[in-house]
Amino acid sequence: MDLTKKAPVLTNKEYFVRKLTKGILSGEWNPGDRLPSERELAAEMGIGKTVVHSGFEQLAAMGLVEIKPKSGVFVADYMKTGNIETLNAIVHLNGNELSREVTVAILDLRLAIEGMAFRALCLCRSAEDLVHLRAMTAAIRDCAHRSGEKELAERFFLWHRQICILSGRSILTLFMNTTHDVSIAFWVNYLRIYGTSFAIDRLERFIERIEARDGEGACNLLATGITDYLARLKE
Template structure:
């Protein structure tokens, strides 16, 4: 049975952040423009100046604005200056083709990274790492009788464990920075397919990937990972973008 998330009561700060994000991404505030003063923005949004200031600081950390002492707050070109933390915000900003294009970019990035993690895992990992992956496979089977959220958590941990098995310290950090995006997109995917044979197909592919890694088959592991991501892209495009 499909499940829905609990209702979230947004804090004033979070609501303020979302409102400003929408204003910037929609072009209400254009790149290079100086935002109104904190006093004016706080009045327009109906929040206190401290709340508004915290929201602006958060936008600065995301790469959407630049705070310049004694000059004000300016809208950045996020395509050039933002970091990976902005991806989930961009995906949640519903603008049709824009979101679809961003998702394609995300898959292309994951293909570059995760094909390599699978290849390196097959070359480098030892028995302990393979055993950890086997334990995760069993967890995935158990998750099929729990809920879509359990499958989503399992799926992320599976990909993360392969990144850890690669021996490259950067790859797990990159994947962890995408966990919110994973919960957003892959969570919706598992909600849609929960209880169908597609779940079994995904788990079977995971099993094949672990077998390739355990045998030291680097090219095979890389290709299985690529196919997993392409299959996921096809399903999520169908769910989110009707393509």
């Protein structure tokens, strides 16, 4: 491990967005509050007004603020009007740790998305699909001992996303992509609980069901795994 590696330097815009995100999500500003003007924030942080303006636009895209022309910028009621970017911001603020509420919601979404993908793939899978999934699994096993948590989590996410890709249901892949950041946080925690060997074994069991064209069996394997994971979170 390179202990001399420096943390990445933030741009002024990244600094601005992170500072306001933390202020909003920590309750320093509440939904409906009017934020300081671009001029005030630029002077306070020592950055340009154009940076602040661009930062506000990004915060709006994240669902955290509402820009009202000629009135100002207001904190949005993000728990009602937020989007996946809002969820990602909450996860990052919490050090990539997922609350139980967020975990349950993400796993429900995953069960719906991957359940459809597994059923579709089991109907249309080819020999090449099986070869590809086995190669991805072998690559994970090969690098497991020398990879960090996030790299391994990324590989497991990509394996499961590949199920959506191979299913031919492109909309499922798009939905899966929107959950990337929170899924990585989930996989990091999953691997801490179960270990890499167990997780790889489950990939191989999924492949067995896909090879047998057993869509329901694959879905049941996914569902029982999620149920067991949630039960362990209670312990």
